[in-house]
Amino acid sequence: MSIGQQIEVIQQNINEALSRRACSGMSAPQVKLVAVTKNHGVAAMREAVDSGITTVGENRVQEAVGKKNQLDRHVEWHLIGHLQTNKVGQAVAAFDLIQSVDSERLAIAINRVAAQQGKKQDVLLQVNIGNEETKFGVSPGELNKFAHFCSQLEHIRICGIMAIAPYYEDVELVRPLFRELYQLFSGLKHSNLPNTAMQWLSMGMTNDYQIAVEEGSNLVRIGTAIFGSRK
Numbered sequence: 001m002s003i004g005q006q007i008e009v010i011q012q013n014i015n016e017a018l019s020r021r022a023c024s025g026m027s028a029p030q031v032k033l034v035a036v037t038k039n040h041g042v043a044a045m046r047e048a049v050d051s052g053i054t055t056v057g058e059n060r061v062q063e064a065v066g067k068k069n070q071l072d073r074h075v076e077w078h079l080i081g082h083l084q085t086n087k088v089g090q091a092v093a094a095f096d097l098i099q100s101v102d103s104e105r106l107a108i109a110i111n112r113v114a115a116q117q118g119k120k121q122d123v124l125l126q127v128n129i130g131n132e133e134t135k136f137g138v139s140p141g142e143l144n145k146f147a148h149f150c151s152q153l154e155h156i157r158i159c160g161i162m163a164i165a166p167y168y169e170d171v172e173l174v175r176p177l178f179r180e181l182y183q184l185f186s187g188l189k190h191s192n193l194p195n196t197a198m199q200w201l202s203m204g205m206t207n208d209y210q211i212a213v214e215e216g217s218n219l220v221r222i223g224t225a226i227f228g229s230r231k
């Protein structure tokens with residue numbers, strides 16, 4: 001299947017997951033499909049954008065900056081990978097949304113650079129939902145404290161939370177974790193912190209996006225199902 005056809009299949013699957021959610025009486029939000037373009041070239045990216053993709057996700061600053069200079073399409077750029085503090089300047093200049101804010105130290109650095117660049121940087125707070133040693137993000141129990149801290153920084157705007165679920169052979173095992181993330185998201189939404197516009201619950205990738213949408217995700221990050229394997 002072409003990239004365009006894959007995107008159509010995914011949109012269809014998202015719509016079906018939303019219907020299942022609505023059928024069980026839960027609110028069914030619009031879901032934003034972010035195409036994860038890391039390790040894929042600009043030709044594939046153009047094809048995706050010409051097939052309706054409006055937002056791309058990259059995990060490395062350098063790679064994204066290089067592609068940004070070549071793409072010649074207007075898209076929104078999201079950083080979804082761990083950001084080192086020495087790359088913050090470039091990241092703030094290049095990304096519309098930094099999804100991967102995973103420490104107070106990084107939040108402070110982004111805030112300082114955004115102030116210098118005269119920008120208010122939109123960010124998501126990354127939650128390590130499976131408490132995995134190999135993954136970045138604050139633990140679910142630390143999230144409220146982390147959000148309170150970040151909400152004091154005037155040059156960042158907290159727009160939601162992001163998580164990468166653990167990999168399970170049986171994908172159904174992620175459901176309770178997505179449910180927990182939805183609760184965390186709702187809790188923060190209702191706490192009305194300053195410098196906060198809780199819009200995005202970013203959860204769901206190729207393996208688990210249908211379950212994520214059933215559990216309330218409104219932003220899925222998908223690479224493999226659109227572009228094939230990254231090698």
Ligand SMILES: *Cc1c(COP(=O)(O)O)cnc(C)c1O
Nearest residue numbers: 036059080205206221222223224
């Ligand atoms: C690579 C990546 C994705 C996309 O993963 P696929 O399984 O290829 O859909 C999503 N989110 C993050 C943070 C990633 O690093």
